[in-house]
Amino acid sequence: MDRKKRLADVARMVGCSITTVSRVINNNSSVNDRTRQAVEKALQEIGYFENKKMPEREGKKQLIGLIIPNMLAIGIYPFVKGVMEVADLHNFNVITSESNHSVVNETKLCKSMIECGAQGIVFFPCAPHSGECLLQIPKSYPIVVLDRSTKNIPENTVSVLVDHKYNGYLGTKYLLNLGHKNIAVLMGTYNGERSPSQLEMLKGYRKAIEEAGLQFREELTIYGTTNIDVTTRAIDEFLSRKIPFSAIFGFNDLLAFGAYNALTKRDIKIPEDVSVLGHDSTIFSEVLGMTTIDNRGIEIARFAAEALFSLIDKKKLLEITTVSKSSLMIRNSCGRFHGDKVY
Known part of the structure; x- marks a missing residue:
């Protein structure tokens, strides 16, 4: 029409x-x-979006969009880098925008990217109920969901996902094999909501705990944020409750760094007193010599970007592709169990 x-x-x-x-x-x-x-409302009902394709001229690059939750989240960088590398190989530029962990912003960004000529979008959901914006986009428009699955994603949407449940299981199993039983988990909240990927990691944590014949204990769950000071205070509050533990599993490296900060201020030695495990394999873990989980974000992002260009070229793809390439990066922050303590 x-x-x-x-x-x-x-x-x-x-x-x-x-x-x-x-x-x-x-x-x-x-x-x-x-x-x-x-x-x-009527435009949405008929699936109308302006997609102003740029005139193809020699040396003039086309555009794709990349929507991420937060520009400053250190674990996001490998995903951004992977998408940009592949786009450059295809002679495309990338419009990168952050939703600031807002589903409302995701909808606005999807619409504005289409209207400014993006030929497809790599979409990194910010919340468990993200995906509502995808329901308003014509089914023929190329879009790939990256890293995490959420509610409301339409059928036949191509998704390249990290197996976060496996990552939670992998890290917890590693600490259990070192003899730890009372393992605190440090999760992030963003605008009052828990991250979809970290909720999946918590499922993996619970699975490993229960397989070991232990019970999941809510009091071992600590909630921090991307603000180091807030996370440090959360650790301080946890320690004040005098709950015996011997290890902390931070569901990203920034959270684990907050744990480092709080523990070292109290002269609690790592790993002699408390083992600390991170996730994402960022510069924080490298500088601190912290054991972490490498989710191979850059490789997964490259895969997602190639999938997007296949859609742009009208190639048929599988609905969902889950990529499980994560591995432990063992450094110096985790040691064998020497007893549960309170501080």
Whole structure:
């Protein structure tokens, strides 16, 4: 269906002129809010998005979009780098935007990227109920979900996922094999919500604990954030409750760094007194000599980007591809169990 006919359909649905519909699409301020909302709703119902493909000229690159939760999240960098490397090989530029852990922002970013000419999007969901924005995008539009699955993702969406449940299991099993039983888990919250990937890691943690004949204990769960000071205070509060433990599993390296910070301030030795395990294999773990889990983010991002270009080239792909390439990076922060303590 051509553009003019689709706009006429919207105008008929709303009871306005085609000119008014066009003004809404072009963000003209002369349309009143009530009419604007009615037009926008009708546009969504027919799956209309402006995709202004750039004219192909010699030396002129096309665009793809990359939506991530947070630009400053250190574990995100390998994913961004992987997508940009593949895009460059295909002579594409990448528009990278952060949702700031907001589902509302995800919807706005998807729409704006399509309207500015992105030929496809790599989408890194921010919350357990992310994916609502994908329901408003035409099914034919190329999009690949990266790293984590969420609710509301439409059928036939290509997803390249990290097996976070396996990572949680892998790390916990490693600590259990060192003799630890009371293992505290340090999770992140973002805008008051738990990360989908870390919820999956918690499932893996519970599986390993239960396989070892132990019970999951909620009091061993600590909640921090990407703010080191907040995480440090969370560790301090946990220690004040005098719960015996011998290890902390931080569900990302930044959280584990917060644990390092809180423990060393109290002269608690790592790993002699407490073992600390991280996740993501970032510069923090390398500098601290911290044992961590390498989720091979850059490789997975490259795979996702190649999948996106296959969709752009109209190639059929599997609905979901789960990539499990994570491995332990054993350094100096975890030791054998020497007894549970309170501090």
